[in-house]
Amino acid sequence: MSIVDKLLEIDxxxxxxxxxxxxxxPILNPVILPMSIQSYSQQAxxxxxxxxxxxxxxxxxxxxAATYPQGGPGMVVQIYHMLTKGVKVIFFSIGxxxxxxxxxxxxxxxxxxxxGTPAExxxxxxxxxxxxxxxxxxxxxxxxxRATVQADYFNTPIDDIPLxxxxxxxxxxxxxxxxxxxxxxxxxxxxxxxxPFDVPMTGMxxxxxxxxxxxxxxxxxxxGLFGGVRGSAEYEYLLGLPGPALGQAMATNFGGLLWxxxxxxxxxxYFIKKMGGEA
Amino acid sequence: xxxxxxxxIAGSLVSxxxxxxxxxxxxxxxxxxxxxxxILGGYFFAQNWDFISKNALGxxxxxxYVYIIAIILSLMLLGRxxxxxxxxxxxxxxxxxGVGLGLSVRTTVMADFVGQIQATLLPWxxxxxxxxxxxxxxxxxxFIFTTQKSGLYNYVHTGGRVFLLCAFGVAYGQTVSFRLELxxxxxxxxxxxxxxxxxYAFLVIIAAILIYGYKTDKIVWYKGR
Numbered sequence: 001m002s003i004v005d006k007l008l009e010i011d012x013x014x015x016x017x018x019x020x021x022x023x024x025x026p027i028l029n030p031v032i033l034p035m036s037i038q039s040y041s042q043q044a045x046x047x048x049x050x051x052x053x054x055x056x057x058x059x060x061x062x063x064x065a066a067t068y069p070q071g072g073p074g075m076v077v078q079i080y081h082m083l084t085k086g087v088k089v090i091f092f093s094i095g096x097x098x099x100x101x102x103x104x105x106x107x108x109x110x111x112x113x114x115x116g117t118p119a120e121x122x123x124x125x126x127x128x129x130x131x132x133x134x135x136x137x138x139x140x141x142x143x144x145x146r147a148t149v150q151a152d153y154f155n156t157p158i159d160d161i162p163l164x165x166x167x168x169x170x171x172x173x174x175x176x177x178x179x180x181x182x183x184x185x186x187x188x189x190x191x192x193x194x195x196p197f198d199v200p201m202t203g204m205x206x207x208x209x210x211x212x213x214x215x216x217x218x219x220x221x222x223x224g225l226f227g228g229v230r231g232s233a234e235y236e237y238l239l240g241l242p243g244p245a246l247g248q249a250m251a252t253n254f255g256g257l258l259w260x261x262x263x264x265x266x267x268x269x270y271f272i273k274k275m276g277g278e279a
Numbered sequence: 280x281x282x283x284x285x286x287x288i289a290g291s292l293v294s295x296x297x298x299x300x301x302x303x304x305x306x307x308x309x310x311x312x313x314x315x316x317x318i319l320g321g322y323f324f325a326q327n328w329d330f331i332s333k334n335a336l337g338x339x340x341x342x343x344y345v346y347i348i349a350i351i352l353s354l355m356l357l358g359r360x361x362x363x364x365x366x367x368x369x370x371x372x373x374x375x376x377g378v379g380l381g382l383s384v385r386t387t388v389m390a391d392f393v394g395q396i397q398a399t400l401l402p403w404x405x406x407x408x409x410x411x412x413x414x415x416x417x418x419x420x421x422f423i424f425t426t427q428k429s430g431l432y433n434y435v436h437t438g439g440r441v442f443l444l445c446a447f448g449v450a451y452g453q454t455v456s457f458r459l460e461l462x463x464x465x466x467x468x469x470x471x472x473x474x475x476x477x478x479y480a481f482l483v484i485i486a487a488i489l490i491y492g493y494k495t496d497k498i499v500w501y502k503g504r
Binding site (some may be wrong): 067132134182209218255259 | 290301302319322323326327329330331333334337338375378379382383385386387389390391394395397398411446449450453454455456457459460461462463464465466467468470
């Protein structure tokens with residue numbers, strides 16, 4: 001068996017081991033390389049930065065245990081950004097697990113806030129918790145909050161929450177910030193809130209879903225999009241709040257580079273074999 | 280030891296167990312999968328029950344009897360548990376699908392159809408716009424199956440296929456990146472300096488179990504590629 005055949009028939013477990021080392025190395029030895037900001041992230045940041053003080057925004061937290069490491073740092077930074085700007089935030093999740101991770105992000109952001117920043121639960125932010133029903137649940141929530149939920153995440157009755165005084169539908173909202181992760185739910189926000197109520201919206205999704213939602217940006221239905229860990233890293237960078245996403249983005253670069261080398265190598269070896277008349 | 284550290288340690292053990300499937304199917308990975316499914320099922324049920332009790336049972340108790348319909352529909356879903364009562368569960372499913380479809384269709388025309396067509400009506404003043412317009416038209420033309428693939432249309436068809444292949448390439452690249460990010464997310468948690476010693480210890484224990492299993496033929500070595 002020639003060296004070309006041996007390389008083409010390599011045990012996949014060896015590739016996994018090489019990949020594991022390539023990914024673990026930059027995590028154990030963090031290196032921050034210069035990075036450019038993608039236009040979608042810049043647009044989303046600029047939009048968020050221009051939300052006026054005192055506005056009320058709807059925030060869907062759709063990250064899970066799998067996607068929180070990618071989107072969580074960005075979500076934390078966005079919550080920090082909104083609260084330091086004096087924007088009031090209504091959180092909710094359309095998944096059960098996501099509710100807990102949204103609370104984790106809120107707690108992390110609250111711990112980072114500068115002393116004296118108003119961030120009182122029920123006044124500056126409220127977490128409505130899990131809303132069942134997927135897109136139908138979102139439609140119900142933005143049309144009539146009180147008919148959809150009785151109490152928030154902490155079991156406080158909706159009518160006892162100062163932030164929600166006079167707020168019962170999407171007409172009171174200035175923006176929607178949709179951290180959908182891998183839920184593929186950004187379309188829910190566009191269809192149920194952004195288009196019918198004419199409320200501007202930004203989104204976050206995992207890297208693989210960026211091509212699915214980028215048409216919404218071209219159509220002006222999304223004001224920007226943070227994609228995966230890179231989107232989170234860019235938000236951290238743009239807000240000047242370096243965090244874990246920047247280090248992870250570098251590890252993704254290493255992994256992506258290795259993957260690209262393997263794809264090119266595989267193709268080159270295949271053509272060498274083909275030219276030798278073996279294929 | 281606080282809850283966060285305990286969670287990281289448990290996550291580290293479960294992640295290593297799950298990743299051990301890369302070596303080949305083995306009892307550790309199967310135990311991990313079953314634990315995960317069990318916990319997720321229980322948690323999912325508890326959260327949904329909490330939602331129903333707060334937002335349906337609570338409302339009925341407050342005199343809003345219309346929510347009895349929602350509770351009955353929810354209970355009918357349990358008909359799936361016995362094959363002879365499966366038909367009962369179809370009614371709430373039909374109702375849910377109908378409501379979901381109705382809600383999404385009312386704005387789908389604007390959000391996913393008219394809006395997207397408008398977004399393609401761009402001035403021919405930049406390379407991006409030209410690629411967008413030509414790419415959209417050629418790709419749409421690729422799916423016209425009633426036209427004979429010959430002459431000029433042959434070039435249109437090939438052009439459409441090229442744009443589709445480029446889009447698939449982008450989607451593949453993004454998917455690879457997403458999968459890498461998933462692994463990196465776990466690695467960051469597992470290699471956290473507060474728990475990395477546990478991770479290394481678990482790695483050694485799992486490796487020892489697997490080596491023992493393979494050496495004694497209690498676990499079958501996967502001989503695929």
